[in-house]
Amino acid sequence: MSGRRTTGAGGSAGAGRPVRPGVAVRRWAGPLVGARARLRWVHQILGGALLMPYLLLAQVGVGAAAGGVNVLTSFPLTLLSYAASLPLIAATGVFGLVRPLSVTAVRVLTGVPGDLLADGPARSWGARWRASAWWTLHLGVGAVVSGMILAVPPLGVVLIVMPFSGALRASVWGAGRFGGAEPYVSPLFGAGLLIALAAVCAGTGALLARLAPVLLGPTAADRLxxxxxxxxxxxxxxxxxxxxxxxxxxxxxxxxxxxxxxxxxxxxxxxxxxxxxxxxxxxxxxxxxxxxxxxxxxxxxxxxxxxxxxxxxxxxxxxxxxxxxxxxxxxxxxxxxxxxxxxxxxxxxxxxxxxxxxxxxxxxxxxxxxxxxxxxxxxxxxxxxxxxxxxxxxxxxxxxxPAHDGGPRxxxxxxxxxxxxxxxxxxxxxxxxxxxxxxxxxxxxxxxxxxxxxxxxx
Structure with missing residues (x-):
């Protein structure tokens, strides 16, 4: 008994001390839902919002080319509209003011150090094309992430609460889809979807933060x-x-x-x-x-x-x-x-x-x-x-x-x-x-x- 007490008190502090659950959760969840991750979510949602005018313009063109079809009722046409909006985004990305606007958003929302990013409008066509590539990437990825954020959380919540709702189990979302194992399987699927969404958002946010200095960093002309x-x-x-x-x-x-x-x-x-x-x-x-x-x-x-x-x-x-x-x-x-x-x-x-x-x-x-x-x-x-x-x-x-005059030399x-x-x-x-x-x-x-x-x- 005495030996057990000695062992518990001896050795380096915390050598055998278990990690508290709260600390472990924060370490695991920080990269996914921490403060920086949440700001990067906002940055990507901002990109999705900025893409909407381009997408609406592309939907009008695709709908007219398809014989006046309502693009919103067709998923393939919606994807085609999304693809058609990317060249429009790239074309407007060459304007000089796009880079300072993008740099400001990156500095505030992604945590990229300011000294890695350029100041002021793009001075050369090389810098303009790099800014255009960033603009297209930001809005394109932001639109995909924004769509996932709109669709996945409601589905995940439905799956989590399905075992507790007879109406949901009898609906098209639950009827026979899990072989009668909804109380055990559907909450796991729902939680998995939410975790996967957080992981995707964190991954795309980290990717954008990694590419920002490459595409928005100072060029030789900027340094000069x-x-x-x-x-x-x-x-x-x-x-x-x-x-x-x-x-x-x-x-x-x-x-x-x-x-x-x-x-x-x-x-x-x-x-x-x-x-x-x-x-x-x-x-x-x-x-x-x-x-x-x-x-x-x-x-x-x-x-x-x-x-x-x-x-x-x-x-x-x-x-x-x-x-x-x-x-x-x-x-x-x-x-x-x-x-x-x-x-x-x-x-x-x-x-x-x-x-x-x-x-x-x-x-x-x-x-x-x-x-x-x-x-x-x-x-x-x-x-x-x-x-x-x-x-x-x-x-x-x-x-x-003279050395003896005492005056200032x-x-x-x-x-x-x-x-x-x-x-x-x-x-x-x-x-x-x-x-x-x-x-x-x-x-x-x-x-x-x-x-x-x-x-x-x-």
Missing amino acids: AAAEERAADLAVRNRLARELHDAVGHALSAVTLQAGAARRVLDRDPEFVREALAAIEETTRRTVGELDAVLGLLRDGDPARADAMPAPTLAGDLEGLLARTRAGGTVLTAEQDPGPSGDWTQLPAIASREAYRIVQEGLSNALRHGTGPVALLLRVHSSDGHRELEITMTNPPAQPP RTTGGRGLRGAAERAALLGGRVESGPHGGDWRLRAVLPLGAAPVAGGGR
């Missing part, structure tokens, strides 16, 4: 379009990141330099302090506006608006940028040669915008790392029959801070210069930076295309 969309979105985000870095980075460098210069001469030169504070106010006001525009685009998530975002240009904002830089005490000489037009407004808009940002980044580097005056040259000239805008900025190289992350190179590359230009003749030089060349007819060439 998705990759292009991601690349375009990434390009817009990179541009916004450059705008944010250039605007905020320059503003912080300029404001820090202006505030430091104002603090050093606070008691000796009030006029310079007022100019520095005015420059700080103007710099922060402009930067807050640019920051708000960039953050607004990021919040809206609309890449198409990025091109409409206001941006500073050489024509309208260069002089203000130079003035704010000088207000911090930086000695800055600027030589400007817009070419025969004599005006930066004649530059292409995108070149003027990107050139401003390159100048701004160069000045930011000079303010952060430079140790002396900055020389800036902007000129338009001709090279091999094409106009180019050349930007050259030189300043003495940075000196490492400057670091060069390189994001600004990399952003300037990306801006130039977008226009087919180039950027060079590094030591040059004892100074640090930043040189950018931006192509401008052919000279305007009215302005002549150089």
Whole structure:
């Protein structure tokens, strides 16, 4: 007795424990009548409902071809009508909107992961024919399953309750069909029919779920379009990141330099302090506006608006940028040669915008790392029959801070210069930076295309 108790309590938990009947039933019945199976039933019934307009149209044609016979009274003609409806279904399945409708139904009702299915209308005829094949399969199988669901359950219920009803036993459904063994045989037949129906519905539902990624999955054109969309979105985000870095980075460098210069001469030169504070106010006001525009685009998530975002240009904002830089005490000489037009407004808009940002980044580097005056040259000239805008900025190289001063050490992350190179590359230009003749030089060349007819060439 003691040994029996030990055996019952020892060993791994549940090793000899019988499975509870409820758990066993759920494991057995889940694939047939579980939540996913029921949704797949609904998916197939939906296909049967969608087939009805095609079937009615085919019945009209078959009835007319058979001499005006009522198709509903003839099972062979009904089957013929069903077969005639399938080409009609296939023909309408090539329309572009069929695929997104089918994909939505599959995602909601069959449990197929969304990443295995394509998004949007079919873009190629290959995708259209695959969607047409799915449309035909879904509606065709759905119609058969729907017919079985309408016919089999009533018959199964009749067979199950037949032993308890004398009227049913005496009817055409029971009279002699089971050799007088209705109380024992007919309920088994009825239950078997219902189980067989559930198994068929579960099997066809699983088959449709297996074929959905094959027929509704993304094609090569879909993957290419998705990759292009991601690349375009990434390009817009990179541009916004450059705008944010250039605007905020320059503003912080300029404001820090202006505030430091104002603090050093606070008691000796009030006029310079007022100019520095005015420059700080103007710099922060402009930067807050640019920051708000960039953050607004990021919040809206609309890449198409990025091109409409206001941006500073050489024509309208260069002089203000130079003035704010000088207000911090930086000695800055600027030589400007817009070419025969004599005006930066004649530059292409995108070149003027990107050139401003390159100048701004160069000045930011000079303010952060430079140790002396900055020389800036902007000129338009001709090279091999094409106009180019050349930007050259030189300043003495940075000196490492003394180890004992306790001040923050400057670091060069390189994001600004990399952003300037990306801006130039977008226009087919180039950027060079590094030591040059004892100074640090930043040189950018931006192509401008052919000279305007009215302005002549150089």
